[in-house]
Amino acid sequence: MIPYGRHEISSTDIDAVIAVLRSDYLTQGPLVPRFEEEVARKTGAHFACAVNSATSALHMACMALELGPGDALWTSPITFVASANCALYCGADVDFVDIDPLTWNLCPDQLKKKLESARKVGRLPKIVVVVHFAGRSCDMAAIHELGQQYGFRIIEDAAHAIGGSHQNQAIGSCRFSDITVFSFHPVKIITTAEGGMALTNDPALAEKLALLRSHGITRDPEQMTGEADGPWYYQQIALGYNYRMTDLHAALGLSQLETLEARINRRHELRANYDEALADMSLQLPAPDQHGRSALHLYPVLLAGREVGARRREVFEGLRSAGVGVNVHYIPVHLQPYYRDLGFLPGQFPVAEDYYRRAITLPLFPGLTERQQDVVVSTLAAALSV
Ligand SMILES: *Cc1c(COP(=O)(O)O)cnc(C)c1O
DSSP states (O other): OBOSOOOOOOHHHHHHHHHHHTSSOSSSSSHHHHHHHHHHHHHTOSEEEEESOHHHHHHHHHHHTTOOTTOEEEEOSSSOTHHHHHHHHTTOEEEEOOBOTTTOSBOHHHHHHHHHHHHHTTOOOSEEEEEOGGGOOOOHHHHHHHHHHHTOEEEEEOTTOTTOEETTEETTSOTTOSEEEEEOOTTSSSOOSSOEEEEESOHHHHHHHHHHHBTTEEOOGGGSSSOOSSTTOOEEOSOOOBOBOOHHHHHHHHHHHTTHHHHHHHHHHHHHHHHHHHTTSSEEOOOOOOSSOOOOOOEEEEEOSSSHHHHHHHHHHHHHHTTBOOBOOOOOGGGSHHHHTTTOOTTSSHHHHHHHHHEEEEOOOTTOOHHHHHHHHHHHHHHHHO
């Protein structure tokens, strides 16, 4: 089976992890801060906080921005559930903004319309989580301007997008957002096995993120109430979690980071091959890059025509049974049973739902060979012609 995505671990990566196993620190040694510094340097963000998953980073980001009961968080329905769940962890409400039919990202025009009606009923969101779907940046300038106008904070869920850019700046620079979150899960662009990071340019937010990552405990006398009892002393000044990354994971991340550009370049080569080979099939392909370079985490194609739901299933099963490991990204979050129980209904986000009925994600990862790509293309052509 040709998988839809696959991590790549080099012998250099393996050596880096083994070196940690032989060192004095398995967890809180020098490599976590070094990994944070490197990601901050590459993205231009001022502060970085490495954690054990992007889900943890999203939760901390919402807490740092003081999301709580009575508040609302909005995000895209075409994302992994974690982009929305972070609001529920904080006791806040979730709502969604429909996607753009070409970029498949949260649509700034739809956002504007929804903000206008929300203002009338006094239900403006406190946070909007934008998702750089498949590695393509959202229209951040437009969304940031709406944020200024309507007073919401912005979290970039860049789980797909490390290595991508927007208006000549690396995704993660936080130029148009409060916090950006990366994931280092193995299917993503680079991996630490499990892992994530939250980036920000705001020192106060950075301080809160660091506290939340580790139980709300500080050893910094400046942050304490009153005097320290002695050199052993620490204080818990907030309710945090254990969301820490280990040095083992950071070693892998640092080593993987060295190959980030090469990975993105390879993804762009493969994308160009697909774009050319699939151009004449009756498919909607990913739109060309605009305002920046996509990190190309995914290559979804959409089937054309009506009554497409059953047909998509046939094509999908045809590909799978021929050994092509296709996938579907994503089932709209509002249609998940948990969200249906919160009151969401089919038909509420029609562009997202139409996208979902048509979408098939083709294999795309740096180790995919041209020969495997030919197999994907010819198998897809055969499946479409049935
Ligand atoms: C993978 C993913 C996450 C969660 O990442 P983890 O590191 O697995 O917690 C969040 N949002 C999006 C869009 C993702 O694709």
